[in-house]
Amino acid sequence: MPDQGFALAPRLRYLVGRARRIDVGSVFERAREASRDHGKWTPLVVVDMLWQAGFRNVGFQDYIDYDFSILNRAERATYMTHPVSNQISQKYDHPDYRHIFQDKVEFDGVFSEHLHRDWMVVTADNADDVRAFAERLGTIVTKEPVGQAGTGVHRYHAAEVEDWAQFHRGLWERGELLIEEVIAQHPDLAAVCPGTVNTTRVTAFFDGQRTHILAMAQKFGRGAVSDQMTFGGFYTMLDEAGRAVGPGYDSHGHVHETHPDSGFRIADFQLPLMDDVRAFVDRVARVVPQVQYVGWDIVVTADGPVLVEGNWGAGVYENKPSVTGIRTGHKPRYQAAIGF
Template identity: 25%
Template sequence: MKNILYLGFFILKTDYKDLIKSINCTSKKGYNKLFLCIRMVINSLWYGSSFVDYYNFQFYRKNKEQKKEYATMGIMYKFHNKMNHKDFIDEVDNKKTFFKTFNKFCNPAFLYTQKDMDIITTVILERINQKIVIKNPESSGGKGVRIFQVQKKENSIMIGDEELITFLKNHFKENEYFYFEDFIVQHESIANISPSAVNTIRMITLLNDENRVDIIGSVFRISVDCPIDNYSAGNLAAEIDSETGVVISGGIRKRSSCDSYHEIHPSTKQQILGLKVPFWNEIKQLVTEAAHIVPQVRTVGWDIAITPSGPIIIEGNSKWNKDTWQIPAGKGKLHVIKKYL
């Protein structure tokens, strides 16, 4: 019965432009479009998979037993609701509270309102000839992220091409807060693969019944000529062995029916497969400690940047994405979370 309800949700919430692209890509592999659409709906009822799950997980070429291995959208909804107490998820998901709770693990962050104009000017002055990253503190998934160079031209402070006061006035017309972080300089081995953005490690933790932290997934998120590394923006993700920190798959895009695995980065031509992520033990220690801070949120997807001096946490996600976890692996991982359900 629940899967019928999910089907209704998928019908209403699907991004059909994105869906059509996946259908068109898959049909070029010899699959009939009508057949794909019919099977897409049937699979939604059988497995709780969204319409885009059907293509991103490549269900059109998988058998029944392989499909059963996937944690689909319907299953993940139940999983996150069971693991994470709704009264505490804001501590992780909302940037305004996140950086107060987890500040010792993070890059310094600054949050101001319009009444703080003088303070903002002073703080920005300290960042002349540096980059800052401006974000919406209530958004996630890389939405609203903007990177600007702070410069001084004659007697004016510039953010990008706009004078600071003008920039702030325009900003506060549409936003309640001015939130920014210092731009992160990433480790050389990571920057060599893709310098267009700060490429992060998605580390998924779960606080088990014995109050120990299980690391249930690790993924290398790689930008492709894009200022953010978010998976939904058309970038790559590659699976990492959680024990060793070695990348064990090529990178692949979320719309996997339109892509193939990239052992070498498509733009920089640097090797992805086989990379040993630096500071791996330190990353595991970092998320293990962070996972205990808000124990009511038992499972979190941590986004970790690796600087020349070590890892820092960019953000946490209580409803971490099932796609980055399973698409690079090319197989379902329901068995990993089944024991917790």
Template identity: 40%
Template sequence: MAGSLGWGNRLRYLVKRARAIDTANLRRLAGLIAASSGRPRLFITLDMLWAAVRHETAFQDYFDWDFHTLTSRERRTFITHPKSNHLALRLNAVEHRSTFANKALFNVRFAPYLGREWIDVRTANDDELSAFLARHSRVIAKVADSLGGDGIEAFTSADVSEVAAFRAARIANRQVLLEEFLTQHPEMSRLNDSSVNTLRIVTYLDDAGTVHTLARVLKMGNGGDVDNFSDGGMYTMLDADGVAHYAAFDGAGGVYTVHPRSGTSIVGFAVPQWDAVQALVEKLAREVPDIRYVGWDVAITPSGAAVIEGNYNTGVFQLKPSATGVREGLLPVYRAAIGF
């Protein structure tokens, strides 16, 4: 992709951001940073606003990646959420985004790679739903167009006494997608058994049809039904062999070298069936070639890798400098692959 992200995009983003600025969140995050760093809150607040202008840094980005400790040169190495959004809008064709934005459409399109049974309660009758629940002891209900794990809820099938009432409640809550609860690989369960702990693999498909892996992320739950960072989960980065070398961190700034629930070491953890993960992602990235920039959520089951969903406007993941000592982000990796 020739050229750059462009000042036009940046200006439009800044105008939109100024109109929708979350002052409460700005004050909250600035207060947390000021308290932990000893720096004046006003200084942190002004620097957060400057970073938003100069580096297109979201407030949560500033907090997560310790921007208050970084030099301007170091800050320029980080891919931020606004920059990632520019890439998604430029690289992913509008007419194909709905396939990824709607989980029901995604499940239809990527059926061979799901590794699980699912049902749409809007179209299934009560007998079909009853049979589905009889086949699966635990199920996951999802809002088809939700983001960040919102609306996801786990149910034990034996607790469903009235199928019609259960179906009506799911529709009322917009949880129209019902999926078999995946059994994760024992090694992944050893990290945290409350949720399926997944991988986020961010890929870019270039003009020659080569798949570039931009980021490899190990996500873990921490007692909840999901492993999402925005819902109490944590993450760390993986190397090209699927091994974690650094501590994980969560959205509140907590840092973990071992998982707080299981006591399993995160540092040194090797993802099982890594070759299967890479083979799956190669196939996924080529399935819809007009969607070139995707963050894939992949689960590891005892029988192999399975895709959970694809995010055409993927979140951004990088190491936390204060937890790892690594003060460089992944923007150089993105630029080398994409060419902006």
């Protein structure tokens, strides 16, 4: 079992950094949102938000996303938050190995056998190779090596390219250096949104012997190249069996009982091949054991799970009480596995 607790100095540095970056206007905007949604007095919400941020490690967006204004102290204590997640990352993700997860090209190289799809790298002089790769696959996805929240991800159809030299030059100049085959997702995922490859975020901790799955969130897109919220996507939390615990939601106040495009009832979703998912996450967690706390993005296909990427700064996906009716979060599972 890992050492108990987190070092005080990194936590203090984090809090000082947050205090310096605080956007007072944003705090009031979020407080008004909570006031509107839950009938709370705005000044009281502001004070509570600041107290929770300063003394309970609760981010301002955490406070809104997880409906803290309607939860009591005991219920709030069950929620994982971004400041705590950051502390775990800083302690258990070795800085000498984080670069593997930050650079998508390097990541694909290290985790190649777990991708289960073709990929290549754009260089200054391989326009013919790019053309051959794209024409063979028909549709390709390109990625900038460093990006987050779906930024720097693009989708192209070979049939629409008229000038391959110009296309290649554009990729090179824009820094879209990684090209990948499009993943063919499982029919159960395609039934919800066929136009986007819908990823499952599995947050896990590898203790050196065992891989602990801490939380699972199923993300759904809206037909764009990415299922991230910046592309209109949303998510629902999954239970240990891979079943949705309620409707979908995002950080912008949108709730989806059904998928807006397909009409699929989100609460009816069941992630297929859960036994395979557990085994797969255990395998990938052992590839770089020095990075113990990772948010793995996977896609379940008809042949089993495939890896999209790993996030050493795992972030947090949690239950939203006003949507699901469930007033507890996943923090006890984190504490049991990590020991803080």
